[in-house]
Amino acid sequence: MMDDIVFQAKNLQIHAMRDDGSELPIVKGVDFKVHRGEVVALIGESGSGKTTISLSALGYCKPGLKFAGGQAELLGQDLTNMTTDALRPLRGQRVAYLAQSAAATFNPALKINEQVTEAPVIHGTKTQNDANLRALELYRALELPNADTIGDRYPHQVSGGQLQRLMAAMALCGDPDLLVLDEPTTALDVTTQIEVLKAFKKVIRDEGAAAIYVTHDLALVAQIADYIVVLYNGEIKEKGPTDVIINNPQHPYTKRLIAASRLEPQTQHSAQEQPAEIEPPALTTTQIDAGYGPTKDGRPLVQILHDVDLSVQRGQTVGVIGESGSGKSTLARVVAGLLPPASGSVVLADETLPPALAQRNRDQLRRIQFVYQMADTALNPRQRIRDILGRPLEFYTGVSGREKKDKIDELLEMVDLPKSFAGRYPHELSGGQKQRVNLARALAASPDVILCDEVTSALDSIVGANVIALLKDLRERTGIASVFISHDLSTVASYAEHLVVLYAGRVVESGLTHQVLSNPQHPYTRLLIASVPEMRIGWLEDAAKARITPTGTSDNKFSTASGCPFMPRCPMVIDNVCSRVTPPRRQANPGSNHGFACHHDVNALAVETVSPESHQI
Amino acid sequence: MLSLIAKRLGIGLITVLAVSIIIFLGTKILPGDAAELRLGQSASAENLAVLRERLGLDKPYWQQYLSWLVNFVQGDMGNSLSGDTPISGLIADRYQNTLIVSGLTALIGVPISVALGVMAAMFPGSTYDRVLTFTSVTLVAAPEFFTATLLVLFFVLFLGMGSTIVSGSTDGMGLFELIQHFALPITTLCFVIASQLIRMSRAAVLNVMASPYIEMAILKGIPRRRIILRHALLNAIGPIVNVIALNLAYLITGVIVVEIYFSYQGLATLIVQGVQTRDFVLVQSLGMIFCATYVVIMLIADIAAILANPRQRHPK
Numbered sequence: 056m057m058d059d060i061v062f063q064a065k066n067l068q069i070h071a072m073r074d075d076g077s078e079l080p081i082v083k084g085v086d087f088k089v090h091r092g093e094v095v096a097l098i099g100e101s102g103s104g105k106t107t108i109s110l111s112a113l114g115y116c117k118p119g120l121k122f123a124g125g126q127a128e129l130l131g132q133d134l135t136n137m138t139t140d141a142l143r144p145l146r147g148q149r150v151a152y153l154a155q156s157a158a159a160t161f162n163p164a165l166k167i168n169e170q171v172t173e174a175p176v177i178h179g180t181k182t183q184n185d186a187n188l189r190a191l192e193l194y195r196a197l198e199l200p201n202a203d204t205i206g207d208r209y210p211h212q213v214s215g216g217q218l219q220r221l222m223a224a225m226a227l228c229g230d231p232d233l234l235v236l237d238e239p240t241t242a243l244d245v246t247t248q249i250e251v252l253k254a255f256k257k258v259i260r261d262e263g264a265a266a267i268y269v270t271h272d273l274a275l276v277a278q279i280a281d282y283i284v285v286l287y288n289g290e291i292k293e294k295g296p297t298d299v300i301i302n303n304p305q306h307p308y309t310k311r312l313i314a315a316s317r318l319e320p321q322t323q324h325s326a327q328e329q330p331a332e333i334e335p336p337a338l339t340t341t342q343i344d345a346g347y348g349p350t351k352d353g354r355p356l357v358q359i360l361h362d363v364d365l366s367v368q369r370g371q372t373v374g375v376i377g378e379s380g381s382g383k384s385t386l387a388r389v390v391a392g393l394l395p396p397a398s399g400s401v402v403l404a405d406e407t408l409p410p411a412l413a414q415r416n417r418d419q420l421r422r423i424q425f426v427y428q429m430a431d432t433a434l435n436p437r438q439r440i441r442d443i444l445g446r447p448l449e450f451y452t453g454v455s456g457r458e459k460k461d462k463i464d465e466l467l468e469m470v471d472l473p474k475s476f477a478g479r480y481p482h483e484l485s486g487g488q489k490q491r492v493n494l495a496r497a498l499a500a501s502p503d504v505i506l507c508d509e510v511t512s513a514l515d516s517i518v519g520a521n522v523i524a525l526l527k528d529l530r531e532r533t534g535i536a537s538v539f540i541s542h543d544l545s546t547v548a549s550y551a552e553h554l555v556v557l558y559a560g561r562v563v564e565s566g567l568t569h570q571v572l573s574n575p576q577h578p579y580t581r582l583l584i585a586s587v588p589e590m591r592i593g594w595l596e597d598a599a600k601a602r603i604t605p606t607g608t609s610d611n612k613f614s615t616a617s618g619c620p621f622m623p624r625c626p627m628v629i630d631n632v633c634s635r636v637t638p639p640r641r642q643a644n645p646g647s648n649h650g651f652a653c654h655h656d657v658n659a660l661a662v663e664t665v666s667p668e669s670h671q672i
Numbered sequence: 673m674l675s676l677i678a679k680r681l682g683i684g685l686i687t688v689l690a691v692s693i694i695i696f697l698g699t700k701i702l703p704g705d706a707a708e709l710r711l712g713q714s715a716s717a718e719n720l721a722v723l724r725e726r727l728g729l730d731k732p733y734w735q736q737y738l739s740w741l742v743n744f745v746q747g748d749m750g751n752s753l754s755g756d757t758p759i760s761g762l763i764a765d766r767y768q769n770t771l772i773v774s775g776l777t778a779l780i781g782v783p784i785s786v787a788l789g790v791m792a793a794m795f796p797g798s799t800y801d802r803v804l805t806f807t808s809v810t811l812v813a814a815p816e817f818f819t820a821t822l823l824v825l826f827f828v829l830f831l832g833m834g835s836t837i838v839s840g841s842t843d844g845m846g847l848f849e850l851i852q853h854f855a856l857p858i859t860t861l862c863f864v865i866a867s868q869l870i871r872m873s874r875a876a877v878l879n880v881m882a883s884p885y886i887e888m889a890i891l892k893g894i895p896r897r898r899i900i901l902r903h904a905l906l907n908a909i910g911p912i913v914n915v916i917a918l919n920l921a922y923l924i925t926g927v928i929v930v931e932i933y934f935s936y937q938g939l940a941t942l943i944v945q946g947v948q949t950r951d952f953v954l955v956q957s958l959g960m961i962f963c964a965t966y967v968v969i970m971l972i973a974d975i976a977a978i979l980a981n982p983r984q985r986h987p988k
Contacts, residue, residue: 113891146893159884164906164982174892209982225892 061233061265062089062112062150066125067135069107069116069289081120082108083289089233094259094266096276096297098312099286100515101486108286109235109269111135113150114142130232147174151226155238157218161210167221168206175229186228193224196261197254215379216247220254227258234259234266240275244378244542245586252278253599271515273312274588277301278595285309298592313590315516335404336366337536338390338423338504343399345389355397359385360560363399367504367553370534372526374551374568376544376583382560383540387506390538391425403503421451424497428509430489434481440467440492441477447499466495469532470525487518491525498529507539511546523550544587548572556580559620566649576643576651576660579621619654629654673978673985680974684967691963692744696737699952705729709753709950740956749957753950759957762942767961770938772842773854773861773930774923780851781862782869782916789873794900796878804870811867816929820860827856838936857934861927865919872915876908883907909980917973924969925962 069082082104089095097105107120111127114134122135129150134142146152151174154160161170171193172186181189187206194202197220210218219239226234239255240248256279259266268280276283276297283300285293285308293306304310343363348356359382367373375383388394390401395410402408403422409415427433434443444463448454454462464474470491481489490510497505507526511519527550529535541547547554547568554571556564556579564577575581585598619625622633632654641656643649653660707723708715724730728739743750749759792801811819827833834855842853851858880886881904889899928940939958946954978984 110891115891143893143895146891148893152888152891154884154888156884160888162885162889162903162907164980165903173889173894177892177894177898209986211983212986 059091060088060128061091061130062267063087063128064108064111064125065128067108067111067127068122068124069104069111069120070123071120078123080123081289082111084125085286085289085291087284087291087294089265089267091232091265092263093282094268094280095282095284096268096270096280097284097286098270098273098276100271100517102288103286104289105269105286106237109237109267110152112233112235112267113146113152115146144178147231148178148180148229149231150233150235151229151231153222153226153234153236153239156242157222158210158215158242160222161218163210165209166206167208167210167213171206171221171225171228174225178229180229189230190224190228193227193258194221196258197221197224198250199224216243216251219243219251223251223255223258227262227264230262232265234264235269236266237269238271239268241270241272245544245588246378246582248275248588249586249595249598252595255279256595272588273301273516274590274594277590277592278588285312301590301592311517315520334369336402337369337371337404338538339366339402340364340386340390341400341402343386343389343396343401345385345394345396345399347394350397353397358397358560360389360396363557363560363562365538365555365562365565367536367538369503369536370530371553372530372537372539372551373553373555374547375538375540375555375557376542376547377557378542380559381557383542383557384508385560386557387425387508387538387540390504391423391506392420417451421500422503424500424502424505426494426497426505426507426510428512430486430493430513431481433493434489434496436481438480439477440479440481440484443481443492444477444496444499447496451500462499466499469498469529470495485518486514487522490514490518490522494522494525494529498533498535501533502535504536504538507537509541510539512541512543519546520549526550544583556583561620561652563621563653564649564651566643566647570643570647570649574643574649576641576649576657577621577653578625578627578660580651582624619652627655627659676978676984677975680971680978684971687967688960688964692741692960693737695956695959695963696740697733699956700733702952706753706953709952744957744960750953752954753952759954762954763939763957763961766937766939766942769842769936770924770927770931770940772850773857773927773936773938774920776851776854777858777861777865777923778916778920780858781865782919784862785866785869786873786912786916788866789870790877790900790905792870792874793877793881793904794896796881801874805874808867808870811863812871816860816864816927817933819863820856820930820933823856823859823863836934838934854936857927857930857936860930860933861923865923869915869919873908873912876911876915877904879911880904880907906980910977913973913976913980917969921966921969924965 064085064087067082067085068080070078071081072078085104085108087095097109099105107117110116111122111134112129114127114129114137116122125135126133127135129145132145134145161167168187168190171190172181172183175181175186175189176183190206191202194205199205199217199220205213205217205221213221219242222239236255240251243251252275258264259279268276270276280297283294283297284291285300285306287308292308293300293304300309301313304313341364343360344354344358345360346355346358350356363382363386365373365375365386375386377383385394389396392401392408392410392412392415400407401410403419406419408419412420441460441463444466445459448459448462448466452462460477463477467474467476472488472491472495476484476488476492481492484492490513494505494510510526511522514522523546526537526539530537539547539551551568554565554568555562556571556577558579564571564575564580571580572584575584588594617637618635619633619638622628625633628634636654638652638654640650640652643651643657705724706727707720707729711719711723721730728736740750747760749763751757752759752762788804792804795801824836828836834852836856838854838857840853842850845853877900881900886899886903889903894903925940927938928944931938931941939961943955943958943962946952946958
C-alpha cells in the first residue's frame with residue numbers, strides 16, 4: 056500500500072512572475088501524497104494556492120505562474136520540468152481534471168459526446184467506438200437521464216447539474232489513475248449537490264481511482280475525502296485523516312474554518328423585536344406576479360413569480376431562499392423597479408412605489424439600493440474607490456468637495472476599510488474588500504432598504520462570515536431593513552430573522568427563521584434543510600438514504616398557472632388535486648406568522664416527517 | 673432559428689426603406705429641384721412649371737417618393753441630370769468593374785488574411801506573430817495611395833511589370849486574365865483589408881483561447897493545432913465573419929482612392945462625379961445601391977453567425 060503512490064508533491068514551490076520581473080512565491084514548499092483509491096482534499100480559502108497545487112498534478116501552471124522548485128510526481132515521474140509535448144500523453148490519460156464550472160468548461164460549439172470521448176481517442180488508447188461505449192456506461196453510472204441520447208446534445212441543452220456529471224464522465228472516459236476535482240459542486244444548488252456528490256463518490260470508489268479534491272467547504276470534504284490537507288497562503292497548516300481534522304483540529308486556522316462553516320441560526324434577536332411590528336413595515340410586496348417576455352392579457356409570456364408576498368421591518372432582515380431558477384433575483388429586480396411586475400404592488404413604508412424605475416423619483420430610488428453578487432463586475436475597474444462611492448453621494452445627497460470627501464471616509468470606516476483605500480482601484484482589493492466597497496456604495500445613498508443578492512456566494516467561508524458580521528453590525532447601527540437573497544440556507548439562517556422559501560416562483564413557506572428551521576412543514580423546505588451538508592462523516596449516506604424525493608434537476612421544475620409546482624418531486628402527492636388546484640396557505644401554529652402552501656395540513660405532514668432528528672444548520 | 677433569420681430579413685428591409693426615405697428627403701432639402709437644375713437659373717417660370725409637371729415634381733412628396741421607389745425597385749432610376757442618359761446604363765458599366773475588383777480582392781485577400789491571423793494566434797508572442805502584427809499595424813496606418821505608390825514603385829518601375837494605369841475593356845476575360853488586368857488595384861486593396869482582417873481574426877481567436885474550455889482542452893492533452901482548429905475557431909467565426917462583412921462593404925463603396933489612382937472607372941468615382949455636377953438623381957440612386965449592398969452583406973454575416981452558433985441553431 057505504501058508503494059502505491061499515485062501522486063506526490065515534494066517540497067513543491069510555485070512562483071508568480073510579476074511585471075517588473077521579480078517573483079512572488081504562491082506555493083511555498085508543499086508535501087503530500089495521494090495513494091491509489093484515496094481521496095485527498097485540499098482545503099483553504101481563495102489565495103491559499105489550492106487550485107494551483109492541484110493543477111501541478113497535471114504539470115500545468117496558469118499563465119503567469121511557474122514551477123520554482125521541488126517535485127510534483129505522477130506515478131513516480133516528475134512533471135515540473137517536462138515540456139508540453141511530453142505532458143500531453145499524460146493529460147486526459149493518466150490524470151484528468153474536473154473544473155468548478157462545467158458550463159464554462161464545455162465548449163459551447165461542440166456536441167457533448169465529442170468532448171467526453173475526445174481525450175482517449177486523441178491519445179489513441181481507445182477507438183471512437185470503444186470510447187462511445189465507455190461514455191455510455193459512465194452516463195448510466197452517473198444516473199444521467201436519457202443516457203443513450205444525451206451525448207448528441209450541445210452543452211446548453213442540458214442542465215447545470217447534468218453538465219457537472221457529464222464533466223465527470225469526460226474526466227473518467229480515459230480511465231485515469233488520478234482525478235483532480237476543483238470545487239466540482241460549488242456552483243450547484245444544495246439539492247442537486249447531493250446527487251452529484253453521491254455520483255462522484257460512487258464512481259471514484261467503483262473505478263478505484265485516486266483523487267485530489269479541492270474545496271473551501273469543510274462539510275463537503277467530510278463526505279468524500281479520506282485525508283485532508285489544510286492550506287493557508289501557500290503553506291500546509293495541518294494535514295491528517297478526515298475524522299482527525301474534523302473532530303480534533305489542532306491548528307487555529309483549521310478551527311476558524313470549522314467555526315465559519317457552523318454559522319448559528321438567528322433566534323433570540325427576532326424575539327426581542329416583536330413589538331416593533333406595530334409600526335408599518337419598511338418594505339412590503341403584495342401579490343407580485345412578474346415575468347419576462349411580451350405580456351398578453353396582463354400575463355407575461357414566461358411568468359416567473361406567482362403571488363409573492365414579503366414584508367420586512369425596519370432594522371430587520373428577510374431571507375429569501377430557493378434554488379437557482381426559483382425567482383429570487385427576479386423578486387429583487389421587481390422591488391428595485393428594474394422589472395415592473397405584471398400585477399401586485401411594492402410598498403415602501405407608507406408609500407406605494409410606481410412599478411417601473413423610470414417612474415420613480417430620485418428619493419424613491421435612493422431609499423432602495425441593490426448590492427450585487429459579483430463585486431468584480433459591479434465595480435467599474437477604471438474608477439477609483441473614491442469615484443465609485445462619490446457618484447451616488449453626489450447624485451442622491453448633492454454633497455461635493457470637502458463634505459463629499461468626509462462622507463467617503465465615513466463610508467469606508469462603516470465597512471471597516473482604511474481611509475487610504477479611497478485612492479485605490481478595485482483590482483487592488485481582495486474579494487472580501489471589494490464586496491465591502493460594493494456594500495458601501497449602496498450605503499452611500501443612505502437607503503431604507505438594501506437588496507443583497509447572493510452577496511457572500513462568491514466569497515470564502517471566513518470572508519463571507521466577516522461580511523455577514525458587518526451586515527449585522529450595520530443593521531444595528533443604521534436600522535436599515537434588508538432583503539437577503541441566497542441559495543445557501545446556513546448563510547441566510549445566520550443573518551435573517553424571517554425566512555421566505557421560494558420554489559418555482561411561489562412562496563411555499565415563510566415565517567420566523569427559527570420556526571421554519573425547527574419545524575419545517577412544506578416537503579420542499581424539508582428537502583432543502585435535509586440537503587445542507589453536515590460536518591460529520593457518513594452524513595451523505597444517511598441523507599441519500601433518507602431522501603424520498605427525486606433528484607432536483609431543472610427538468611422536473613416547472614412553473615404552472617395553477618396546481619403545486621413542487622408536485623413532480625413531492626413524495627406525498629394527492630392525485631388529481633395537486634396537479635390542478637393551487638395549494639391553500641396554512642398556518643403552522645395558530646397565531647404565528649409561520650405559514651406554508653400545501654394541500655396537506657400540519658397533522659398530515661407530521662405523519663410523513665422525514666428523519667426528524669437533528670437537522671442543525 | 674428560421675424565425676430569427678426572418679427577423680433579420682425584416683430588419684434589413686426596414687433599414688433599406690428608412691435609408692430610402694432619408695435619401696429622398698435629403699435631396700428635397702437641397703435648394704433647387706431637378707427642373708431648375710436642368711433649365712438653369714435663367715429659365716422662365718412657365719418653362720419650369722411645364723417641366724415640373726412632366727417630371728411629376730408638382731405632386732405631393734409622398735407620391736413622388738412612392739413612384740421613385742417603385743421605379744427604382746423595377747430598375748428604372750430615371751435619367752441623369754447632366755447628360756440626360758439613363759442612370760441604370762451609367763451604373764451598369766461601372767458596377768461591373770467594381771464587382772470584379774472587390775470580388776477578386778475578397779477571393780484572394782480574405783482566406784489568406786484569416787489564415788495568417790489564426791496562425792498568429794496559434795503562436796502568440798512568437799517572432800512570426802510579432803512581424804505579422806507589426807506589419808499589419810503599419811499597413812493600417814498607411815493610406816491607400818501610399819500603399820499603391822509603393823506597389824507601383826516596386827512592380828512597375830523596379831521590376832518593370834504591368835502598368836500604372838488600368839485601362840481597356842474586360843469583355844471576355846477569364847479569371848486569371850482579370851486578375852492580371854486588375855493586379856495592382858487588387859493587391860493594394862488586399863493589403864488594406866488584410867491588415868484589419870489579420871488583426872481581428874487573431875484577436876477573435878486569442879479571445880476564445882482565454883476561455884475555460886480551452887484550458888480544459890489543454891488539460892485533456894489535446895494538441896495545439898486541434899485546439900485552435902476544432903475548439904477555438906468554431907467559436908470565433910461570429911466575430912470574424914462580421915469583420916469580413918465590414919471589409920467587403922468597404923470594397924464596394926470605399927475604394928475611391930484606388931479607383932482614381934489606377935484610373936479605372938468604378939462606382940466610387942461615379943458618385944464623386946455625381947456630387948461634383950450636382951446630379952442628385954444619380955447620387956440618390958447610387959446611395960440606394962450602396963445601402964442595399966451594405967444591408968445584404970451584413971445580412972449574410974448575421975445569418976452566418978446564427979448558423980455558426982449552436983445555441984441559436986438548436987434552441988433548448
